[in-house]
Each structure stands twice: as structure tokens, then as C-alpha cells.
Amino acid sequence: MDRGNLTDLTAFVAVADRLSFRAAASQLGVTPSALSHSMRQLEERLGVRLLNRTTRSVSVTDAGLRLLDQLRPAIHQIAGAIEELNETRQRPMGRLRIYARHLAASAVIAPIWERFLSTYPEVHLELAVGEAPIDLVAKGFDAGIAPRERVPANMIAVRVMGPMKVAVVGAPTYFARRRPPRAPDDLAQHSCIQFRVAGDGAVFIWPFERNRQSRRISAGGRVMVNDPGLAVRAAVDGLGIAYTIEALAEPFLRSGQLVRVLEDWSPTFEGLFLYYPGHRQVPATLRALIDLIRTARSEQGKSLLKNPFTKI
Template sequence: MRGSEFAELRAFVTIAEQGNFARAAAHLRISPSTLSQTIRELEKRLGVRLLNRTTRSVSLTEAGQRLLARFKPALEEMEEAVRDVQNLRVVPAGTVRLLAPRKAAATLIAPHLGRFATEHPDIVLDITVDDAVIDIVDEGFDIGLRLGELLEDDMVAIKLGDDLRMCAVASPEYISKHGIPRDPSELNKHRCINWRWSGRRGIYNWEFFKDGHWMSVVVNGPLTVSCAEMAIHAATQGVGIAFWTESDVRPLIATGKLVPMLEEFSPHFPGWYLTYPRQRDMSAAVRAVIDFFRARNMPTLAASKALAPA
């Protein structure tokens, strides 16, 4: 089998797995038009149609189903054989794709990139920074960073860094005009700065712990943002009450620009986790990345004492 023929078959399997030309092209790191041409060449060479295409979906023909059933196990066996040989290398090498939200990337990944490059010069670390909650397997990532409350059951999760704590804050000017809420239920009487998850339409509901359980509070106000830094800046200017991680607002509290509130309703909760799919065989490069960032971000707070939002 020539190299081009193997590439055509691998492209076909990827489309079947992804169910979509655009996703398959992204996974293979080629353009959709190149992928379409590759499949046309494969179908021309075999003399049968393998895929039914519409503008919205892709499905396998009977011939495609038969080819996938026979070739996919063989492809997986070949890839496993290659990984097995690569794992014998003394120095881990290859590309590792990592997905991290902005906050996690800034605090847990970025400070250690220089040392990582020195210790693992043959690993290409491909980092995507995105606050959207993305399925790392579907999108072709090897590793992801995610909050404990968003972990998936079928993924391995390793805790990185300390537990987190949310903090409601407002400027002294806002407080002088509107006062301080003494209970989360009083927030509906205040001007609050809403925050939206990247990639989601819905607004994040503020979470507090009261009477032994977590409660979700819907707030309203004059501003909605998808950038935490903007919410914090707006709070310092008296726009309203912001709700964000304590570590980000603590310096502004220390200088008197912001005043904390409702602290008794805001305990620590499990923070960031490094997560990856359960797999029988892991490349040496992926294992090296996991071990490196785990060692640099060992938690100092007792995770078992943290309260996880429901």
C-alpha cells in the first residue's frame, strides 16, 4: 500500500468517527477542500461510493460501513504499534495538545513554560486558551484543564493548585449609595454585574453556601460581560457588585478599591483539575506533560475539606 493510499483510508476513518467534514479536517490539520478531494480520490480508486453527503451531515454507505468495520481495527493496531515503539525513546517527543481556560492557563501553565521547554526540548506543546467548556476528545486534545464541578465521569482527573473561593465585591462608592447585602437573597435588590461562560448563551448564576447546601442566585444589573477582568474594572468604577475568584480581587480589596461582602456564604470549593481520557496506552510525551505540570502545581490546601457546588 502506497503512502497516499494509507492517508486516504485514514482520512475516511476520521470522517466516519467525527461525522463531519469540518471536524475531521481540523483533526487531520488539513483544509475541508483538501479532505473532500482526498475522499473523492479514494472513492474513484475503489470504484464505490463510501459516503453520503448533504450540506449538514455525512453518513456511510453500505460499502463505507463494510470498509470501516474491516479497516478501523487494523488502523488502531498499527497506531498502537507505532506508539509502543515511540515509548521506548529515552527522550519523550511529539506534539501534545492542551486546552485550558484563561485563568488556569495564566496561573498553572504559563509560569512554567520556560522550564518545560528546557526539560523537554523534543515535545511541541500546542496550547489552546479558551473559556468555553469543550469536549477535549471530540476536539482532538490530549489534555484539558477544567473546574472540579465540570469534570466528566469517564475522564481521569488530577487536582492542580489549591481550592478556589468566589467573592462578591463592590466599590466603596457603590456601597455608600446602595448599601451591602447581608444575605444572598438580598442581591435581587442590587445592581450586579453578570458574567457569561464563553461559548454559552446563558448567564452564570452566582453560587453561595447557606444552611448546609449550595444555592444558585439569579442576579440582574446594568452590565453583562464574558471577560472577568472587565467585570472587576467595572466594579471598581461603581457600576455594581461583581462576583469572581478571591485571588483576582484580593489585591484590589487590599488597596481599598473593592470591599468584600457575603463572605460567610462563600467557602472554598475544588478548583482546577488536569483531565485526560482513560486509555490503555499513553504516549511518553503526554505522560511527560502530565507529570511535569502535576509536580509544579501540587495543592497545598486539603481538597477533601472543600465544598463542591451541586
């Protein structure tokens, strides 16, 4: 069935419901003469009269009534589908699929997903984590989160995390056994949580900078991970010193489970961006996620505690 037939059938239902070309035309936003012409064309295509009309009245023929009985459920179903689509456009609901790098998932999504899902109970969130670049559209994802240099050129990018300050951290129980480092070179005397970069498999070298001086430390230790969250967890468990970012360490610094060191040597890295295809019609669910991430980051920025260990 082509689009014209569907339009004419919808118009036929409107005329049959109101038994008036003028009233049906007003509902459909067309002129009575245009509507009458459409009905004549529909009857010619079907080869049967659907409506009896005079200058004063309109009635539905027996053939029209039989067609109407079958059309009404379909028309109502179509109207319901369009109404549901409008609700989806206006209200966050349905499945939202996000692809993020490990760091982005831990720093951006995990801190707000409970709040997001409780605020929007009709949303189902799917978070896939990986380091390899993928085709979001081909894989069926609504958006991705990554550093700016990992965002494809044909995507819309929205900043969801500002520049990320490094945090070098360890547990109080760990520092009770060892003197806290005062300079990057002191890390040679410590057990550090090593990090293997997913993808190329290289072991991450810890960069530091202060007063235009820079140092790169190949940290040694008995534990190596390839997940930022596990690096922080290892530090919380007293296994050594971890090199991470404030967003991941802040809850444990606040609770006293971690202590920050080498803050004056800690550099800042570029922030993270949420990216998605297309310039128009951002789904309400994705827009709600972006707004909540920004709100949460703003609130967190206002509530960050000063580090009580800056003189260590």
C-alpha cells in the same frame, strides 16, 4: 522495509565498524552465533556478500562498503531521533496543548504560565478556551481542565484545584457610593455584574448559603459578561458587585482594588481537574505542568491573607 531488515542492517553496521562478531554482538546484546546467522540471512535476502570472514578476522567487501556509505547517515539519523525522543521523555520540551473552560483557564493556567514558561524555556504552551465538550484526542490536545462532572469517563483526572470558595466583591470606590450589602437580599439595591453562561445562554443566578439557609438571587445590573475574568475586571473598574471565586479575586483583594462582602453567605463549589488520555507514559511537559500547578496552589494556600472586611 520490515522491522527485521532494519535490525539486520543496524547489526551489519555494528560488525563493519568493529570488524569483530564478538565485539558487535556484545554491543547489540546478542550472541556471536546469532549475529553471524543474521548476517548470513541478510546476505541471502540481498543476494550479495557483504562480509568476508574467517575464524580469525572479518573484513567488508566492496559491495558492503558501498552499502555502508549509504547506511551510516541513515543509522546516525535514526539514533539521533531516538536520542531526541529520550530527551523529550525525560525533559519538558516541545508543544503542550491545553483545552480549558474559561474559569479553569483564568484560575489555573493564567496564574502560573509565566513561571511555567520561564522554568521550562523549551516548552511552547497553547491554551484554547471553550465551554463545549470536545474530543481531546481528535482535536490534538494533550489535556483539558474542567469540573469533575465535565471530565469524560475514559480519561485520567488529576485534581489541580480544591473546592472553590465564592467571593462576592466590589471596588472601594463603588462602596464609597453605596452601603455594602449585609445579606443577599440587599443586592436588590445594588448594581451587579451579570453573567451569561456560555453554551446555553442562561443568565447565572447567584446562590448563597449560611447556617443551612440558602438563597438564590437574580442579580440585576447594567453590565453583563460571559467571561469570569471580565466580571472581575468590571468590579475592579467600579461598575458593580461581581460573583466570582477566591482564586480570581484574591490578587485584587490583596492589592486593595477589591473589597469582599457577604463572605459568611458565600458557598463553596467543587474544584477543577486536569484530565488526559491513557494511564501510562505521561509526557514530561504535562507532568511538569501538573506539578507546578500543585506547587503554586499549595504556596498560595499558605500565603492567603485574612479578609479585613469580614465585618462589613
